[in-house]
Amino acid sequence: MTRANNIAKEHGIGHIERLLAKENPDALIRKKQKRRVGLPDLNNAENRKVVLRFAPNPNGPLTIGHSRGVVVNSKFAEKYNGKLILRFDDTDTKVKPPLLDAYKWIEEDYEWITGRKPDVIIKASERMPIYLKYAQEMISNGFGYVCRCSSKEFKKLRDDGVSSPYRERSIEENLEDWDKMISGDIEEGDAVVRVKTSMEIPNPALRDWPALRIQHRKHPLVGEKYKVWPLLDFQSAIEDHEQGVSHIIRGKDLMDSTRKQKLLYEHFQWEYPETLYWGRVKVFEFGGFSTSGMKNSIMRNEYSGWDDIRLPTIKSLRRRGFNASSLNDFWIDLGLSQKDISISMQTLESFNVKKIDSLTARRSFIREPIEIDLKIEGINPIILKIPNHPENLVEGHREWIIDENNCKIYIEKQDVEKSDKIRLKDFASIKINKKNGNIESMDIIDKRPIVHWLPKNNSRDAILYIPSEKDVLIQEGLLEMKDISEGMICQLERVGFAKIEKIPNTGPIEMIWLHG
RNA sequence: GCUCGUGUGGUGUAGUUCGGUCCAUCAUGCCGCCCUUUCGAGGCGGCGACCCGGGUUCAAAUCCCGGCACGAGCACCA
CATH class of the missing domain: 3.40.50.620 (HUPs)
Incomplete structure (x- = not known):
């Protein structure tokens, strides 16, 4: 090595490389330290049953x-x-x-x-x-x-x-x-x-x-x-x-x-x-928790049970609709270290989004709905075929029909307040005047905000339960009711992923928030 | 107090065994842009780290010494 360094000083590193290439090509490879992916190797795992x-x-x-x-x-x-x-x-x-x-x-x-x-x-x-x-x-x-x-x-x-x-x-x-x-x-x-x-x-x-x-x-x-x-x-x-x-x-x-x-x-x-x-793992969102602590809280009725959506149990994750393989990916990515770590649910959620985005159908959910009367003279009736997934990764589509008898639609209050000129996603650019909506163009004609919406005759009352630190937040709204079933996970457009938990005969549909 | 362990960007990780294209990997996060009939997904760019101080060496994230910080065990719990 000393000799090599002396040679390098005199003739430059290129000279060494040429010498090595001739004498010992292997020494030139494995220069760049590679990133290890996945689990490390186990010591003493060969020639024995693990x-x-x-x-x-x-x-x-x-x-x-x-x-x-x-x-x-x-x-x-x-x-x-x-x-x-x-x-x-x-x-x-x-x-x-x-x-x-x-x-x-x-x-x-x-x-x-x-x-x-x-x-x-x-x-x-x-x-x-x-x-x-x-x-x-x-x-x-x-x-x-x-x-x-x-x-x-x-x-x-x-x-x-x-x-x-x-x-x-x-x-x-x-x-x-x-x-x-x-x-x-x-x-x-x-x-x-x-x-x-x-x-x-x-x-x-x-x-x-x-x-x-x-x-x-x-x-x-x-x-x-x-x-x-x-x-x-x-x-x-x-x-x-x-x-x-x-x-x-x-x-x-x-x-x-x-x-x-x-x-x-x-x-x-x-x-x-x-x-x-x-090392120890702390989950930001949950702080310190213990099985016996949760047990006591459940007994005091602070939680509905072990699968309460606020609890860091596997039962809760399953109920909310997490994918098991994202949980696997998540832990493998963390690997084995003796460091005490604080992890965030955000990271798990990010793994989960990647996993389920291509598997989940899109549906419209209107929070704080405002009813708008669409003026549709001349283009009546309108049959919209909206794909279940923008890239058709989930087969099929929903059909929305708008005609003289069904021309009432819902838009989120926030969107209506934001601008009077909006673009109804997958449909038309409109201008809102009080409770009336006038179609200005079917095409995208400007940079007006694109919002999700829902025809009245396709909607049904729904409640979205969102776990928050100590509470369950309740978000009421109107859900598109085409092709939905209990247990289905869908992406509520511009809201996030949710699981449809219950579709009762009467009363609102119950949904559980998964993540954004 | 005794004993043990761990320190790489905001978070998590790779590299540390065997010093060298490491002015440090990848992901997540945040910011910006592009694309898309979602604020999703995708693409591009940016931000941001080797705990500190010495030492050895031509060369230290990597080896040595000394600090410091954090954590754990010292249960007739698991």
Whole structure:
């Protein structure tokens, strides 16, 4: 290299290039650093079966935040032709008790996001015998022990780096207490099983960490069968090994979890999976939210349910008409970084617009309608064929008929106030005089504003529900009622995308706002 | 307090492993223009960043040291 630089000084860089071209053409390629697209490569993924897992707590349906885990894990599984396990980490009955319905909801949300079923579904609560077996093994081999300190007492010991008085008891004594825990003879909080690590580890979080605790509460799936339940770090570690998980992708708040679990794996002499982390995600529009917080708000009737259009749940996104593949694109674009990030729904919406613009029919929706009488002498009747999509990407068209009996139309108040000369989109340039409209030309004759409009005989009352931070805004108006159906997503011209949710026999059509 | 992690435009990202066409990628956002019978979509152009300070080097976003900022863990929650 030094030699090359000297040559460059004397003969110029061109000389080097010529030399290299002769001697080592490869050195000239790969100069420009390329932009990586999509997911990065996984470490240590060749020559082995890639097994990943997505492990939510079934205490509510999936949120936007969860969807990152679903997308990233499933895309990696796809990339490496591996498999993805959906695992319900439901071993807590006290702080975040499982919600029976949530198991089903999560499976539905998962399928909606990925478009397929998970390869394996595991419910931790149904795998209890395995966890208890390993716990017993741990105690029998002397690398786990029953500690009867209170959590407060242990916290003090841990912070001071002092061993628990129960740490050096005999295996027999430990097994005796273990049996009492199992049989329910020890009350909640009076004993815990710890993994023996070391009290001298610099990181206090890793010192003799708790693996199982006592819970005498009823579990919605397995009832009161078990008195001792594993904590996440233990349960997850055991299950990952049982399932042959090769790669774990988790939040960086779980970095200490990895370290704890590695110490456990050393005891068992297992090989720990490759681990990747991502940072915290905040969604601008939603700020801080938690599943349990949402649950409480719903119970207080602040929201209509988990699919309330103001909530950051997958159910809500589905209801509003988001496309699952834009959610996938969105997360893949964000990729994996350990940075804590703030994202905006705007970005997701932009992905979604690109995805659905070519799929959605155009319809007219007039807010604050003003009725105008069109003067149509001489050109009567008029049959307008307006395509469903300006580039005909959605087949078909709507037919609007205007004749002497049907010459009343609606225009938005705002547009009428803006100018008396306006262009009715797809139709004619008119001049408005009070409540009358005179057609000046069928052609575009000037730069007058182009507005959307609607013949009276094609219109029907409609309500557009728009989610706003805390409220649902209500926009009343008149909707074009040609070829619409419940569940249909359309672009309301000059307004934005919306989903038609309900077409009742009487009363206004109900629509939900998607995005602009 | 102890431990761990992260700093690239308003936001998110690529590049950092292995220093060199990087006066830094792409997207989103914002601004302007064009096109279009939508304020949508599309096209074009513009705005805007390597946390700070040293060091090594011909050369630093990239390596080293020291700051600073932000975040997380230290639960018998997940």
